[in-house]
Amino acid sequence: MSRTFLDKVWNDHVIAKLGDDADLLQVDRLVLHELSGSQAVRALAEAGRKPMSRGQVFTVIEHLISTRPGRGPNDSASKSGPIMIETTRKASRDWGFHFIDYNDPRQGIAHVVAPELGIAFPGATLVCCDSHTSTVGGVGALAWGIGASEAEHVLATQALAQGRPKTMRVNFEGRLREGVYAKDMILALIGKIGAQGGIGYATEFAGSAIRALPIEGRLTICNMSIEFSCKYGFVPPDDSTIEFLAGREFSPKGAMWDAAVAYWRTLASDEGAAFDREVTVDCDRLEPQVTWGISPQQVLPIDGRVPDPSQAADSESRTLAEKALGYMKLEPGTALRGLPIDVAYIGSCTNARLSDLRVAAAVLKGRKVKAGVQAVCVPGSTPVKHAAEAEGLDRIFKEAGFEWHESACGFCGHIGDDRFADLRVVSTTNRNFESRQGPRTRTHLASPATVAASAIAGCIADARGDRE
């Protein structure tokens, strides 16, 4: 019988069936960070238990640690940051996890680091106390976000009970035009199927546009699965995946690499495998996308105008649109392009990898950020930062007027720094929820190219130039 990628990976991890609607799954990789990992390690210790398989556990300091150049080991904008960092550091060292501290040259946002180091690999089950864990589905892992209690369970047993999701395949077909990116693809999908379109599903991203996409773009797409409420998103492994992982620090080596590749090549969904739901997105005509509201589904092509709630299809979207316009301080009919911004932010596990910084730098080169706009770049990982510096990208950012930070989650979520309070931010991150980036902060999600162009223009702008 034809099987999907999910069927194959899931079945290969079932330790035991737990009744009709759940399986006990082997977990290949647990990734911890100081925001929720600290709770899991403390709870485990308080229960008098020990980690079962420490070699399969990785810790990265990244959520609360400051991004300030010259940061110290416990610097954080969060009041409780130091204790959470210290608890996580101590437990990781005491228990002998693979530990990547704030000053480790491999440090960065967990979902950026995991593929970069080969911690994530095709067919792996990988979990982390973070909803964007599905990012690493971009290298063909089955990865999902869990709560701290689930993480404690994984620490103690290296296994987790999960209900098997339904399957959805999203076919991105066609060729992206110049100046349109992975971020635009995923935002367009969310606009199409809604922020709850993926509840209960695992999504396989497929189609010619996905096959043509470099791994970094696939990571961006899988990152935002949870923004349509899909816990799992992945691109089954192909040649690009295998090429990307070859030689990474934790990738298998020698004969084991060959055996792994042979197994990984069996994981793609079989021809004719059936999915519970299929969606197609036409990429030929796709435009850069920008969100206007407080849910990622409230998104428009960059030439769009803010909708009029009174024209909404039903009372539900009307209420939602009214709330969004009120919060975002927008009037119906306002053009997105030209909307003045206060902050341009490039960072996060969505869009702060090397290819993202290159795209942004190409827009910024030889230009200046509009006076009065705060422009901030927080590279997705320290290796990304170093690679960007080796190429001279940092100079382009700084000469344009961008701040150049150390890597961490930074200003993607509001952990304590009120710097963006009450401001309008155009951001490469993944969430435009109310107050996500600060008290009453109004976030517009967009690609790195759009954010860079907007920084220069001082308003939401199309990186492809003014096309009247």
Place this chain on the structure above:
Amino acid sequence: MEALRQVTGVAAPMMRINIDTDQIIPTFFLGGTDAKGYGAHLFHRWRFLEDGRPNGDFILNQPPYDRAQVLLADRNFGCGSSRERAPKALREFGFRAVIAPSFGGIFFNNCYRNGIVPVELPVEDVRSIVAEVEALSGHGEVTVDLDALTVTSPGGTRFTFTAPGNLRQMLLEGMDEIALTLGQGDAIDAFRERDRARRPWAYEVPAVGAIDKHGNLK
């Protein structure tokens, strides 16, 4: 783990779709490694004004909803961040059940581990319960029975729901899930041995890389 068989209490309607966990408890208040201390910040940005005083317009600041034990919500409740402090904050406030047409998947699982039952009912059913609750200005109790898998509205209309078998059993009995899984130790060991022969790369991880005092890999 805290057990729950049945809860009867005031039900608070918050009929808005996509209420995400950043709204349930903002990131700012996730500090600390404690298992408790989050209820005070439940729905913080809606519940309090900028100067910190309670926002009288917010439903959970209005009697009798300020002692609600059941939350009535719309689609995709608890979407977004995986933070387990979201159900913890709801539980500390006093909630034992959330009834909605659908839930964010990570939140759904987290609820069961924090003494809360997430109940999926069709949106028309949730709306009809809300209508009854509002007609009584909140002074009508809703019962959620996890044992019988039923919800009873203030007027006595009964709805049935389904719940994942193992999670339901865990919550009904207040079982320690980890102890339960450790009880399957033989199956886990046998699986790992088989799997290791087939996928050794999942188990044999190169040694932990040490770094020197300058932060460089040795």
